[in-house]
Amino acid sequence: MAEPGEFARRAFLNGKLDLTEAEGLADLIDASTSAQRDQALALAGGRLRDQAQAWRNVILALQAQAEAGIDFSDEGDVPGNVWDGFAAEVRCLGDSMQAALADGRRGEILRNGFTVVLAGPPNAGKSSLMNALARRDVAIVSSIPGTTRDLIEVALDLEGIPVILVDTAGLREAGDEIELEGMRRTRARVSSADLVLWLEAPDQKGDISDLPDAPIVLIGTKSDLGLIESDTEQTLCLSARTGQGVDDLLALIAERARLALRPEEPALMSRERHRISVRDACEALGRIEEHMPVEVAAEELRLAARSLASMIGLVGPEDVLGEIFSRFCIGK
Ligand SMILES: Nc1nc2c(ncn2[C@@H]2O[C@H](COP(=O)(O)OP(=O)(O)O)[C@@H](O)[C@H]2O)c(=O)[nH]1
Ligand SMILES: [Mg+2]
Incomplete structure (x- = not known):
């Protein structure tokens, strides 16, 4: 017998959908007005996933830069000062997340x-x-x-x-x-x-x-x-x-x-779960200060990347998946 959300879950486990797209699908099924439908379609179409991946890619590049500073600081071919441009890039990324968070929770309000x-x-x-x-x-x-x-x-x-x-x-x-x-x-x-x-x-x-x-x-x-x-x-x-x-x-x-x-422009985030992940990532970036030990900066970057990864379901505890997929009806 198929469990609630069984097919969506299999699509997720096989990499056909990320977690936010699966949530978008659930929202689409539940949508009762056209603005809710548009928002659900944007989520199901991978809008939040794409943004999370874009943020994550910048973090991964910064992580590589920081870790090179840790591992090879005594070798000649790594830029001597890890902090060249590093802090500015971290700040720019944090600002981009901050801007997304400052949306008055409109995605959640439209959904509810x-x-x-x-x-x-x-x-x-x-x-x-x-x-x-x-x-x-x-x-x-x-x-x-x-x-x-x-x-x-x-x-x-x-x-x-x-x-x-x-x-x-x-x-x-x-x-x-x-x-x-x-x-x-x-x-x-x-x-x-x-x-x-x-x-x-x-x-x-x-x-x-x-x-x-x-x-x-x-x-x-x-x-x-x-x-x-x-x-x-x-x-x-x-x-x-x-x-x-x-x-x-x-x-x-x-x-x-x-x-x-502003329903004509669907919000990026539509659940508290999204907001918490982006906020946690943003806070980790905010703790990075110029000229702090590069090992500490690298750890904060790792935490930020992990928050975003858990939002799209690349990592994360099984109970979060259970919570999301159990809300689908049987056969979806
Ligand atoms: N003349 C008039 N009486 C109204 C109107 N709306 C409500 N009432 C009357 O005011 C009283 C209280 O109405 P109700 O809707 O129960 O008020 P509530 O206590 O604020 O929920 C009732 O006797 C209604 O018939 C209105 O637009 N015009
Ligand atoms: Mg009354």
Whole structure:
């Protein structure tokens, strides 16, 4: 019987795929929007592998240079000073990795979904807006404050970008034990959100100041009540009841997600595993200082090369492979 991921694993073991290409294949199978598909195709097509190999080749050349300095320092045909141009090349390579790491984790966010949290005081109309955005009844709406307690999630496809909408328990002072737990979950979700929509109704303002740090947009709700104030900092005013402004909000979310994820140009890294490998390699290079013992520099280079090699699966423990391939379904 074929195990989950058996065929992908065999392709990997036979050198037909590297580890990142196999991950790209898994992502392609899981992709539910066009931007996720494009990113998966880039990974499956060897984009990260090629970059890792290019970095690794530079490291291997530097390693050869450093090791020549160790082994043959007393022979005439090896350049006398190993450090000629060496430190500059190490720095240049480190900068290239640093630039790749400074991508705001957009590959991971696209892979997992851009998370938009609806927050605000009870009765602001969060659950009503959730239903309007999702175009179906996912959350219970009532005039009783504290109706929503658990986090409720809906996945949307906004112009190819996966967006996870999260409805939350309204934040207020009062509340029973269950509602307090709901509010704790709201705060936790807000602090990890990619975008927070703070909803306030004309009659329900709430206190935005006790919200954890996150990118926040102020939205006015229940615009059909006709009680809108003019001195407001709200970006948008809408009504879940009449639907007025709901499409504008969808456009706003799509725009924010596009700015953050730049889906037209797939990210190099799309998993934490990639990021950790590149970061470790970069840190090893960063520890190399000019005129340090060349043996120490050579060891740091070896560590950097090893991190990249493990990212593409040239070296690495069996359990990492098990973790990656077990996520495929049987027969893939
Ligand atoms: N007039 C009006 N009432 C609304 C609107 N959205 C929600 N409500 C009402 O406000 C109350 C609270 O709504 P709900 O969505 O449960 O708010 P939540 O506590 O923030 O989730 C309910 O009675 C809704 O019918 C709206 O756009 N216009
Ligand atoms: Mg609610």
